[in-house]
Amino acid sequence: MAHESLPGNRIRVWYRPMRPRDSAEGHRVSTPLELLFDLCFVVAVGQAAAQLHHALSEGHLGHGVLSFAMVFFAIWWGWLNFSWFASAFDTDDVPYRLATLVQIAGGLTVAAGVDKAFEGDFTIVVIGYVLMRLAAVTQWLRAARQAPEARPTAYFYAAGITLCQILWIVRLALPGTSGLIGFFVLVVLELAVPVLAERRSGTAWHPHHIAERYGLFTLIVLGETVLSATNAVKEGIAEGEHTGELVSLAAAGLVLVFSMWWLYFDQPGHARLERGNSLRTALSWGYGHYLIFGSAAAVGAGLELAVGFDSGQAHVSGVVTALAVTIPVAVFLLSVWLLHIGPTNECRPIAIGFPAAAVLVLAASFGPAPIHVTAVLAAVLVGVTVIATHGEREPG
Known part of the structure; x- marks a missing residue:
C-alpha cells in the first residue's frame, strides 16, 4: 500500500x-x-x-x-x-x-x-x-x-x-x-x-450508507426544484404584473416542497432496507427511486409552468398547467408510500393517508386554485403523519 x-x-x-467493505461498518x-x-x-x-x-x-x-x-x-x-x-x-x-x-x-x-x-x-x-x-x-x-x-x-x-x-x-x-x-x-x-x-453472490452494500446517498440526492433534486421555481417567480415579478398571484404561487410552491421533504425523510430509508434484507427489497427500493427523483424534478418544471401561466406566457390550458404539478406530486406521494411506508403498515392513518392524498391531489387539478390546494393537502398529510407516528408521549 x-x-x-x-x-x-x-x-x-x-x-x-x-x-468488499463491511456491510455493518459503523459511522459509514x-x-x-x-x-x-x-x-x-x-x-x-x-x-x-x-x-x-x-x-x-x-x-x-x-x-x-x-x-x-x-x-x-x-x-x-x-x-x-x-x-x-x-x-x-x-x-x-x-x-x-x-x-x-x-x-x-x-x-x-x-x-x-x-x-x-x-x-x-x-x-x-x-x-x-x-x-x-x-x-x-x-x-x-x-x-x-x-x-x-x-x-x-x-x-x-x-x-x-x-x-x-x-x-x-x-x-x-x-x-x-x-x-x-x-x-x-x-x-x-x-x-x-x-x-x-x-444472484451469483451479492455485493456488500451498506443499508445506512445507501439510504443516506438516496436521501442526499433527493435533497439536491428538491433544491433544484426550489431554484427553478424561484427563478421563474423572479422573472415574473420583474415584469411588474401579476405580482400578487406570483407571490401566492411562490408560497404554495414552498409549502409543497417543504412537505415533500418532510414526507420523504419522516421514515428512515435504511429501516426498510434492513427489514427486507433481500435482493428483491434492495432492487425494488433502489429502482423505485426513479419515480421519486423524476417526480421531484418534474414538480419544479410544473411550478415554472404555473408561473408562466399566471404571467400569460404559457401556451397551455389551466387544467394542463395544474396537471403538470399534481401528477408528479401524486407520483411522489405514491412512490414514497410504496418504498418507505408500505400498504400493510401497522400505522393505518399513514398507510391510508398517502394514497388518499394522491387521489385528492389529482382531483384538485380540476378545481379552483389547484396548486394551492395541492400544497394544503400535502401539508395536511404531514400533519397526519406527525400525529400518527409521533403523537404518543415517550415514557418517563
Whole structure:
C-alpha cells in the first residue's frame, strides 16, 4: 500500500486493494467525492427539468414527458450504479478517484446533450452515458482482480455493462420508432444486469450508507426544484404584473416542497432496507427511486409552468398547467408510500393517508386554485403523519 505522510499525522493512500467493505461498518457516511458526484449530476437534472418546462409551455406534452423520462433514465442509472458500487467497494485511493472523476465527466457530458436530446438527437447524451458506464466497467474489473470472493459477480457486471454500451451506440443508427423501441429494450437489459449479477453472490452494500446517498440526492433534486421555481417567480415579478398571484404561487410552491421533504425523510430509508434484507427489497427500493427523483424534478418544471401561466406566457390550458404539478406530486406521494411506508403498515392513518392524498391531489387539478390546494393537502398529510407516528408521549 503506497502512501505519503501529511501534516497532522494523516495518511494519503495512493493505492489499496479493492476488497468488499463491511456491510455493518459503523459511522459509514457519504464521502466528499460522493458529494461532488451528486453536485455535478444535479446539473444534468436541472437541464432535464428546464427542457421539460420548455416543452410543456409550448404545448408539446407527450414529447416533453417522453424525452424527460428518457434523459432522466441516463442520469439516474449512472448515479445509481456509482452509488451502489461505492457502498460495496469504495477504496478512496487514486485509481478509484480518477475513475470516479471520469464518470462525473460523463455525467456532465450527458447534461450538455440534454437540449439536443429533446430535439430527438441523443448522440451527445449517449457519448456521455457510455463514458461514465465504461469507467464503471474499469472499477468492476479491478474488483474482479482483487476480490476473489466477488469475482463472478464483478465479471458479470463488467461484461453486461459493456454489452449494453455497445448496443446503445448501435441504437443511434436506428430511425424513428425503431430507435424508440430499441431504447426501451436496452433499458430492460440495463435493469436486468444487476438482477442477474447479484444472484451469483451479492455485493456488500451498506443499508445506512445507501439510504443516506438516496436521501442526499433527493435533497439536491428538491433544491433544484426550489431554484427553478424561484427563478421563474423572479422573472415574473420583474415584469411588474401579476405580482400578487406570483407571490401566492411562490408560497404554495414552498409549502409543497417543504412537505415533500418532510414526507420523504419522516421514515428512515435504511429501516426498510434492513427489514427486507433481500435482493428483491434492495432492487425494488433502489429502482423505485426513479419515480421519486423524476417526480421531484418534474414538480419544479410544473411550478415554472404555473408561473408562466399566471404571467400569460404559457401556451397551455389551466387544467394542463395544474396537471403538470399534481401528477408528479401524486407520483411522489405514491412512490414514497410504496418504498418507505408500505400498504400493510401497522400505522393505518399513514398507510391510508398517502394514497388518499394522491387521489385528492389529482382531483384538485380540476378545481379552483389547484396548486394551492395541492400544497394544503400535502401539508395536511404531514400533519397526519406527525400525529400518527409521533403523537404518543415517550415514557418517563
